[in-house]
Amino acid sequence: MSGLSFQVLATDGRARLGQVHTAHGMIDTPAFMPVGTGATVKALTPETVAETGTQVILANTYHLMLRPGADVVERLGGLHRFMNWPKPILTDSGGFQVMSLAKLREVREDGVVFTSHIDGARHALSPERAVDIQRALGADIAMVLDECTPYPVDETACARSMRLSMRWAERSRAAFRERPGAGLFGIVQGGVHEHLRRESAAALTALGFAGYAIGGLAVGEGQALMFDTLELTTALLPEDRPRYLMGVGKPDDLVGAVARGADMFDCVLPTRSGRTGQAFTRRGTVNLRNARHAEDSRPLDANCPCPACTRYSRAYLCHLVRSKEILGAMLLTRHNLHYYQELMVGLRRAIGNGTFEAFAAAFAGEQAAGDIEPV
Amino acid sequence: MSGLSFQVLATDGRARLGQVHTAHGMIDTPAFMPVGTGATVKALTPETVAETGTQVILANTYHLMLRPGADVVERLGGLHRFMNWPKPILTDSGGFQVMSLAKLREVREDGVVFTSHIDGARHALSPERAVDIQRALGADIAMVLDECTPYPVDETACARSMRLSMRWAERSRAAFRERPGAGLFGIVQGGVHEHLRRESAAALTALGFAGYAIGGLAVGEGQALMFDTLELTTALLPEDRPRYLMGVGKPDDLVGAVARGADMFDCVLPTRSGRTGQAFTRRGTVNLRNARHAEDSRPLDANCPCPACTRYSRAYLCHLVRSKEILGAMLLTRHNLHYYQELMVGLRRAIGNGTFEAFAAAFAGEQAAGDIEPV
Numbered sequence: 001m002s003g004l005s006f007q008v009l010a011t012d013g014r015a016r017l018g019q020v021h022t023a024h025g026m027i028d029t030p031a032f033m034p035v036g037t038g039a040t041v042k043a044l045t046p047e048t049v050a051e052t053g054t055q056v057i058l059a060n061t062y063h064l065m066l067r068p069g070a071d072v073v074e075r076l077g078g079l080h081r082f083m084n085w086p087k088p089i090l091t092d093s094g095g096f097q098v099m100s101l102a103k104l105r106e107v108r109e110d111g112v113v114f115t116s117h118i119d120g121a122r123h124a125l126s127p128e129r130a131v132d133i134q135r136a137l138g139a140d141i142a143m144v145l146d147e148c149t150p151y152p153v154d155e156t157a158c159a160r161s162m163r164l165s166m167r168w169a170e171r172s173r174a175a176f177r178e179r180p181g182a183g184l185f186g187i188v189q190g191g192v193h194e195h196l197r198r199e200s201a202a203a204l205t206a207l208g209f210a211g212y213a214i215g216g217l218a219v220g221e222g223q224a225l226m227f228d229t230l231e232l233t234t235a236l237l238p239e240d241r242p243r244y245l246m247g248v249g250k251p252d253d254l255v256g257a258v259a260r261g262a263d264m265f266d267c268v269l270p271t272r273s274g275r276t277g278q279a280f281t282r283r284g285t286v287n288l289r290n291a292r293h294a295e296d297s298r299p300l301d302a303n304c305p306c307p308a309c310t311r312y313s314r315a316y317l318c319h320l321v322r323s324k325e326i327l328g329a330m331l332l333t334r335h336n337l338h339y340y341q342e343l344m345v346g347l348r349r350a351i352g353n354g355t356f357e358a359f360a361a362a363f364a365g366e367q368a369a370g371d372i373e374p375v
Numbered sequence: 376m377s378g379l380s381f382q383v384l385a386t387d388g389r390a391r392l393g394q395v396h397t398a399h400g401m402i403d404t405p406a407f408m409p410v411g412t413g414a415t416v417k418a419l420t421p422e423t424v425a426e427t428g429t430q431v432i433l434a435n436t437y438h439l440m441l442r443p444g445a446d447v448v449e450r451l452g453g454l455h456r457f458m459n460w461p462k463p464i465l466t467d468s469g470g471f472q473v474m475s476l477a478k479l480r481e482v483r484e485d486g487v488v489f490t491s492h493i494d495g496a497r498h499a500l501s502p503e504r505a506v507d508i509q510r511a512l513g514a515d516i517a518m519v520l521d522e523c524t525p526y527p528v529d530e531t532a533c534a535r536s537m538r539l540s541m542r543w544a545e546r547s548r549a550a551f552r553e554r555p556g557a558g559l560f561g562i563v564q565g566g567v568h569e570h571l572r573r574e575s576a577a578a579l580t581a582l583g584f585a586g587y588a589i590g591g592l593a594v595g596e597g598q599a600l601m602f603d604t605l606e607l608t609t610a611l612l613p614e615d616r617p618r619y620l621m622g623v624g625k626p627d628d629l630v631g632a633v634a635r636g637a638d639m640f641d642c643v644l645p646t647r648s649g650r651t652g653q654a655f656t657r658r659g660t661v662n663l664r665n666a667r668h669a670e671d672s673r674p675l676d677a678n679c680p681c682p683a684c685t686r687y688s689r690a691y692l693c694h695l696v697r698s699k700e701i702l703g704a705m706l707l708t709r710h711n712l713h714y715y716q717e718l719m720v721g722l723r724r725a726i727g728n729g730t731f732e733a734f735a736a737a738f739a740g741e742q743a744a745g746d747i748e749p750v
Contacts, residue, residue, distance in 0.1 A: 039694065043701040045682070068669065068694045076672055076690050084686045275701075294443065297451055307420070311459045315451050319414065319443045326418040326650075326701055 004183035004210040012356040014261040022088040022140035023181025029263040039083040043329040046085040053341030058266040061094035070136040078138030090141035093130040127171035144172035158191040166203040183210025201236035211242040234261035274333030277321035293318040308335040379558035379585040387731040389636040397515040398556025404638040414458040418704040428716030431463040433641040437472035445511040453513030466514035468505040502546035519547035533566040541578040558585025576611035586617040609636035649708030652696035668693040683710040
């Protein structure tokens, strides 16, 4: 049994309002997890991350095993203490980023070998090692090592990849040492093929995990196919465990995924966009590099209470972005996370009130309205 | 007469404790002014800048006239409002940075012409235009356009350069429109030559300025020659006006310059160093990139109350610096400014108490002690 507990407090259609309890505190679901790649959510202090309403962050095993090293973090008291983030942390297994960032990588039955993108050093990651690294980091929620099946891929290759991930999931499950308030999530693979998703979900639920992630989506298949695959996959998973849709997504992806029964999300979009001048608002995305903002004394979003919106003009934010000033990344990252977390608050409130459908419709209407308020 | 007021509250030797009153509030002197080049003190929010004890910042006319343009800032309500910094702002004249950053620059009797380092556009800066730009920006303290005489230079060239600056100072003075709580500072030039400094100081004091800057120092002449030149120059300036030593400096430069009668300082050192992993502490400078910090769980400075020192280990700061994380720049810039402002508080208190000499001796002893506390 898992050291995590999860309760579903309310449902509205297939959308769920819930709570995950960890050794480092509670996570209200649906939850958005900002990405703190290398033990920092880029351009924010942990205090500011918490001020956005964030209750859990994601940290990357791949990055941390390479720098500063999981052993170093462990000797320094674990990731929470190292980065001064006392709330829950979910770590990925490292598998996804080995495939996207490492060089000379090779997938074998026993795991992956690769060379670091930082210094070219040779490393290996097995299901057992991935679990051990995440324990050393002190993760509240750890993930099984898997292979994120690319898209598009033929069905035979997709099945082979999924089955390798399932063998790794079994080994990960066996290697995971139970701790109070911590748990291991399995990851459903199988591409966009229903029968493969069924096979994968059956294999994982037979093993029993503290939660279930839906992997291999948001990799180029498009929102419609992602939603279809998500919808069929969440229906295969136990009701009493949290469901985590990995690497998703845009605000409308989140709303649609919550409607299909997903509880947890992570994505670099709000933080990365904050560093490139892209802002998310109730009224859609705003590119602050655009010349139309250069002399605009109005706030980015007149209804947003974050510092970027209450203390500065679009003109100033445009100036910071164009001048590549760090303050631009700081303010816009904070704004974007604030927006994402406010969206999650809205989703949770709507599910609790049984008004999810109306909330989703109002959300879509606002997003389509254009970013400038009528004068 | 000036729209600024200045009072000397106490002296200790030649060190002065004072207050400058501006339209945007009071500046305790000796004062250190962080550099907010392009309408932002890099890597800090204005709230954080204020939390370090900063009472006045410097902004760069050269940068702001090129981007976003002084006219844009003026239409948006001036620099204070644009960057959300309600306290005093000193602007430089742009002359120094034209010489160090612009391309194809040419110094003529009427001013300088140059091409922008950003987009190659052609610009001109005259004494009158420099004053007008600073008025448009809303500077509390504006500076006359001058030529920062390079070092080393032969005495004839040094004299010619200084005399050009004095002619420009006269034109700047004539162009400056008095406003309540705002003032124009003259800049003494003359290299390391006493008779040229005398000539320059006499020319400026005959014109009468709200304050007097000492320019052309910290340009390679070394600390001893800088101190000698400063000492002879401050003696030539009126007692009832603030004296601003431009572009200085390291902590021990500040202590030595205060001892020689300087009241105001600006330097990029604490902020720029904060972005490259160099920290200033009571016990000297610390390079956080150094491998000796990689597993050091101790704080950067156990006696410093700033967040970098109270919330994180040297190991974490080292990790951030090596990973080029923005948070590293944020935390170390804040720490460095906190250190600088704490030093200024100490200097002011010592002057007020008549214990400047003891303070300076204790400072020198601590700086020499090495950055790690005895265990």
